[in-house]
Amino acid sequence: MKPQHRLGAAALPRWTHPVAWWAWALGLVACVSRTTNPLLHALIVSVAGWVVARRRPEAPWANSFALFCRLGIVVIAIRVVVAMILGGGLGDHVLFTLPSIQLPDWVAGITLGGPVTAEALLSALYEGAVIAAILACIGAANSLASPARLLATVPAALYEVGVSIVVALSFAPQLVADVSRVQTARRLRGRPHRGVRALAGSAMPVFEGALERAVDLAAAMDSRGYGRTRPMKPRDQFIARVLVLISLIALSIGVYALVDGVDGSWVSWSFVAIGIICAMVGLRIAGRRSIRTRYRPDPWALPEWLVLLSGWIPAALFIAVAVNDPASLTGQTSPLQWPALPAIPAIAVLMAALPGIVTPLPPGGGPASTGVASELRRQEVLS
Amino acid sequence: MTLQTATTTQSRPAHIGRRTGLALAAASTFGLFAFLWPLIGAADSTAITHASETPWLFAVLLPLVIAVVLADLADGGLDAKGIALIGVLSAVAAALRPFGGGHAGFEPMWIVIILGGRVLGPGAGFGIGAIGMFASALLTGGVGPWLAFQMIAAGWVGLGAGLLPRASGKSELALLTVYGALACLAYGFLLNLWFWPTVTVAGTLPAAISFIPGAGFVTNLGHWLAFCIATSLGFDIPRAALTVALIIAAGRPILNALRRDSRRAAFDVPVTFRAPVPASSVHVQ
Amino acid sequence: MITFDDVSITYSGATQPVLSHVNLTIPEGELVLVVGRTGSGKSTLLKCVNGLVPHFTGGTLSGRVTVAGRDTRTHPPRELADVVGIVPQDPMSGFVTDVVEDELAYGMESLGLAPDVMRRRVEETLDLLGLAHLRNRALMSLSGGERQRVAIGAVLTTHPSVLVLDEPTSALDPGAAEEVLAALQRLVHDLGVTVLMAEHRLERVVQYADRVIVVGGPGEAIRMGTPDEIMIDAPVAPPVVELGRLAGWDPLPLSVRDARRCAAPLRERLEPFVSDLSVATNMYGDEALSMSDAIVRHGHTVALRGISISAQAGEIVAVMGRNGAGKSTLLGTLVGLHGLNGGSASVGNAAPASLRGRELVTRVGLVPQDPTHLLVADSVRDECSATDLDCGLAAGSTRRTLDRLAPGIKDDTHPRDLSEGQRLALALAIVLAADPPIVLLDEPTRGLDYPAKQQLVAILKSLAQEGRCVLLATHDVELAADVATRVIVLADGEIVADGPAPDVVIGSPMFAPQVSKVLSPQPWLTVAQVARALEPAS
Structure with missing residues (x-):
């Protein structure tokens, strides 16, 4: 077995392909969006959290999961508060009554306050939980997949844009370092160096310095072969450009048909399909102009397949259950009812924990140590 | 030696030709559908009858559309200077976003997108908006289904700034201030639209601010505006106010710096090769 | 390898050409120095060589210009990337990625080399330049x-010929410069x-140039x-060459080693004057600044571990030591940029960290x-006018200081368009506007050419004569x-030497100036001293 096919702890530490993590997380998002059962949500978030805890690299962006979970809790809280204030009149288990205000007609005649029912609160909670669980899944992907490595997988036709983003990413931390340098200079000139005014005074020199470096960087990139292209056959170029236009127009027509309901949906879907295919082929042909190759690309091996499947098989199972037994996926609010944990979806969610076992460990002390925050600390030490 | 004089002129970054213009227009049409379907959708259309799925469809298709249009923009003419400038301005925009933390709409990044688009042109403006959003999402771990919607809307803000009519001096600043305020408000309102159907269709929120599938344009427009006022105006107004304040306070020096730099980058400077002029030259070695 | 055939360059908007009628032929495998x-x-x-001028900058x-048979007229910079590698003056400004290994691979990716070739070349280059531990x-x-x-x-990974x-060593300390030059030699x-x-x-x-x-x-x-x-009458020359010119050595020595070989007669001639050199008396004023047992930490690293110094008005103190030895931290502490983790510091009888603004x-x-x-x-x-306002001076005061330091700077020039020397003068004029009795300079000679350096020397001496205490951190021996009247050598945050300049630098392999290396054991430091000693004799 080739080393990159080895699983889990037996494998040498390496980065799992970032696209695999995103595919896995999107599979979980699909599961979440099929259900309003809070027990399943809790299970999905726990599984995602467990995988993050086991395979999270040492990098600042790896804290995203916690940040997104916090954001999810805020979303739930806002939904609950909004449900209390705006009411909704669901159910009859009144918990308490808020003083009510009738807004004038021009703001749609909303009534604020009034009786707050357990049903309304619970359904706000359940719906908030859907969004919070989706956020947690996306946070998991943000924590597990290195943004720099994700960027390295952009298709060849997007190479220029990719470089622009690489420039933006490596430049942003330098900017933050520049700000502190300029604030130092303000102190040396006897001007205020803390507070909003000082920050405003520092902004312009930093901005000018950044622009100046952009031109130097462009010269360096030019001298290092950026933008070398393979001469394309005029026919290929023409085809690529026409396909791109066709794809955009077909997609627009497709969604127009979807939105306008002119016909049965198959017409619109076929336009959308044509659009997608043309876009893919067009990008592929346009990518031929790039001669660029990739240094040490992340392999796509057995662990990546398993990660992908452990996200998508649960998604497929959820969709199947949603069709056959929708009740088991619904969090019942009226009448009030304690949710039950359905067997098949629960097992499906547990499958999604597989990546926590089969993926190789991320390399320690590797590019993970190059994150923004740790750099800033280093920079402070040096300057 | 019989060399002839050859002159070429370097063009502005991400110059929009007729083809790229068409592609941008088509992509923008798609983008508008992606945002506006809850308002303009016919009652019997697939989008409306499956209203809770439609946002996800667009969340999948929109990244593809943005990829295609950015690739086309790059194919049209993004040399190293354009890439580096767009990259650096995106870095500035991205660095300014987490700086405000997005709290209460305190997002100073908009001034960079608007003034960058104004000086470097509509194509670069679209690039700075879209790429800046993407870069800041990568930096702060904010990648998600909302990202494509943010990218195209921010791209429009930069594009629009590049399309503003000619003006100079005070009238230019006034123009940009008005544009900045409108663009920021429009951005906030548009961004509400993509998730509005998903969060309100279930019926827990009051009907007056909820999306009612098939209720018609006027009703839903009213509900949507009420939703915006009820939920996001607290973010949108500070965002617009901050952008206006920044443009008034720092617009002039930022525009000057951008123009100075685009001169330094020699975007419109001719490159000439000429046959040697005969002269008594000192020959060494 | 490189030929310039009657090349003239005129930038767009300029009336005069920057270079006119340049004819050069540079053979393969030579190290050529441009001064x-x-x-x-x-x-x-330099930028003509890979076509950045005029393809990137515009102009005529x-x-x-041909490089390895390729004409820059038909080959823009990117098409020359496999033949010419350009290293910009500030290396940071040319980096596209953010990790060493990726940066080494970037150029090869652009050229579309096969992954196994890239991998091999990255490893080779890491070894060649001693970068493997930094990958x-x-x-x-x-x-x-x-x-x-x-x-x-x-730029090497693409195997350019x-x-x-552009000034690869001007920002480096002597040790780091040696490393870079050794790599180039190789x-x-x-x-x-x-x-x-x-x-x-x-x-x-x-001495390395062909x-x-x-x-x-x-x-x-x-x-x-x-x-x-070239060195016989070049407008710019290193001290060893100037010494050679002064002593009339032929052939002109380029390295300390060559010079020492013919230095014996000169040392003999100078012997009687050595006693005149030791005139080190304390003619300075009151104590201007002091530090005692100062400790500064940055996170886990200790930048200064218990430093005690003091300096008087009228002194010029050079703080030397390798990069990261704590020189910048020392200066920063004296203006309160870094808080003390122990000990004390005082400038003009106040703790610097407590001072704000005008104070x-x-x-x-x-x-x-x-x-x-x-x-x-x-x-x-x-x-200048902003500085006048800041310091409450009469309009034009800063401008007058600037004219004294570096005459002839146009009023409406953008500060970023000034030359390095002019920029330093402007910064110094701003600092002097508040009339501080203590002036600190961090690496002031970075990027300065010899005439600008001469000017700086004159300025520093006049500052000391005005009774100011001057402290400069420098690698420039x-x-x-x-x-310098006094030299302090720092290593790893501690003082390892502190004393009159001759006592500290003579005999030090790192910090001895060329003249001292040539004439040791006699304590001569500069060509000017030697010239003065020989004047009455000739």
Whole structure:
């Protein structure tokens, strides 16, 4: 077995392909969006959290999961508060009554306050939980997949844009370092160096310095072969450009048909399909102009397949259950009812924990140590 | 030696030709559908009858559309200077976003997108908006289904700034201030639209601010505006106010710096090769 | 390898050509040094080699430049990337990625090399330049010398036959400069790479050069020749060459080793004057600044571990030591940029960290390593008038100081368009506006050419004569020898030597100036001293 096919702890530490993590997380998002059962949500978030805890690299962006979970809790809280204030009149288990205000007609005649029912609160909670669980899944992907490595997988036709983003990413931390340098200079000139005014005074020199470096960087990139292209056959170029236009127009027509309901949906879907295919082929042909190759690309091996499947098989199972037994996926609010944990979806969610076992460990002390925050600390030490 | 004089002129970054213009227009049409379907959708259309799925469809298709249009923009003419400038301005925009933390709409990044688009042109403006959003999402771990919607809307803000009519001096600043305020408000309102159907269709929120599938344009427009006022105006107004304040306070020096730099980058400077002029030259070695 | 065939360059909007009628032929495998004053067109000459001029900058090129048989007229820079590697003056400005290994691979990715070739070349380059232990490090976390070597490595991976470097060692301490030069030597000798390098620090590089090109400036012809031919009457020359000229040695020595071989008669002639040199009496004023047992930490690293110094008014103290030894931290602590974790510091009887605004700048002024950071306005005029306002001076005061330091700067020039020397003068004028009795300078000679350095020496001496205490952190041993009355050597945050300049630098392999190395054991430091001693004799 080739080393990159080895699983889990037996494998040498390496980065799992970032696209695999995103595919896995999107599979979980699909599961979440099929259900309003809070027990399943809790299970999905726990599984995602467990995988993050086991395979999270040492990098600042790896804290995203916690940040997104916090954001999810805020979303739930806002939904609950909004449900209390705006009411909704669901159910009859009144918990308490808020003083009510009738807004004038021009703001749609909303009534604020009034009786707050357990049903309304619970359904706000359940719906908030859907969004919070989706956020947690996306946070998991943000924590597990290195943004720099994700960027390295952009298709060849997007190479220029990719470089622009690489420039933006490596430049942003330098900017933050520049700000502190300029604030130092303000102190040396006897001007205020803390507070909003000082920050405003520092902004312009930093901005000018950044622009100046952009031109130097462009010269360096030019001298290092950026933008070398393979001469394309005029026919290929023409085809690529026409396909791109066709794809955009077909997609627009497709969604127009979807939105306008002119016909049965198959017409619109076929336009959308044509659009997608043309876009893919067009990008592929346009990518031929790039001669660029990739240094040490992340392999796509057995662990990546398993990660992908452990996200998508649960998604497929959820969709199947949603069709056959929708009740088991619904969090019942009226009448009030304690949710039950359905067997098949629960097992499906547990499958999604597989990546926590089969993926190789991320390399320690590797590019993970190059994150923004740790750099800033280093920079402070040096300057 | 019989060399002839050859002159070429370097063009502005991400110059929009007729083809790229068409592609941008088509992509923008798609983008508008992606945002506006809850308002303009016919009652019997697939989008409306499956209203809770439609946002996800667009969340999948929109990244593809943005990829295609950015690739086309790059194919049209993004040399190293354009890439580096767009990259650096995106870095500035991205660095300014987490700086405000997005709290209460305190997002100073908009001034960079608007003034960058104004000086470097509509194509670069679209690039700075879209790429800046993407870069800041990568930096702060904010990648998600909302990202494509943010990218195209921010791209429009930069594009629009590049399309503003000619003006100079005070009238230019006034123009940009008005544009900045409108663009920021429009951005906030548009961004509400993509998730509005998903969060309100279930019926827990009051009907007056909820999306009612098939209720018609006027009703839903009213509900949507009420939703915006009820939920996001607290973010949108500070965002617009901050952008206006920044443009008034720092617009002039930022525009000057951008123009100075685009001169330094020699975007419109001719490159000439000429046959040697005969002269008594000192020959060494 | 490189030919310039009657090349003239005129930038767009300029009336005069920057370079006119340049004819040069540079053979393969040579190390060629380009010298000349700031603004003489050195950088333009270098940028012509890979077509950045005029493809990138715009402008008109008449004539023809060819590199390895490729004409820059038909080959823009990107098409020359596999033949010419250019290392910019500030290596950080040319980095596209943020990790060493990725940066080395970037150029090869652009050229579309096969993955296995890339992998092999990255490893080879890491070894060649001694970078293997840094492969996963972030570029921002590297020291200056490491960054320079990574920048060289990043262009080397494409296997160019020509390497062009713009002042590769001017920002480095002597040790790091040696590392970079050793790497370049290896490329020339082992791999046959042609190296074209502009450098102000001739004392470091001239002995390695096979040829020297002198760029005189607009209207003057460009000369090329072997170093000893050129150095006979070159407008810029390292101290060892000036000593050779003074003593009339022929052939002119280029290295300390060559000079020592013919120095015996000179030492004999100088013997009677040695006793005149030791005139070290304490003629200084009151104590201006002091530090006792000062400790400064940055996170886990200790930058200063118990430093005690004091300096009097009228003294010029040079603080030396390798990069990261704590020099900048020492200066920063004296202006309160870093809080003390132990001990005390005082400038003008106050703790610097407690000072704010006017209180600070009237007691102590610091010119930072990159003077650009001090400059914020759009023009020299605005910069000066803002400073007048800040310090409550009469309009035009700062401008007058500036004219005294560096005459002839136009009012509406943008500060970023000034030459390095002018920028330093402007920053110094701003710092002096508040009339601080203590002036600190961090690496003031970075990027300065010899005439600008001479001017700086004169300025520093006059500052000391006005009764100010001057403290400068520098790697420039020649500057320290020229101006310093006292030298403090730091290593790893501790003082390892503190005393009169001759006592400290003579005999030190790192910090001795060239003249001292040639004439040791006699305690001569500068060519000027030797010249003065010989004057009555001749």
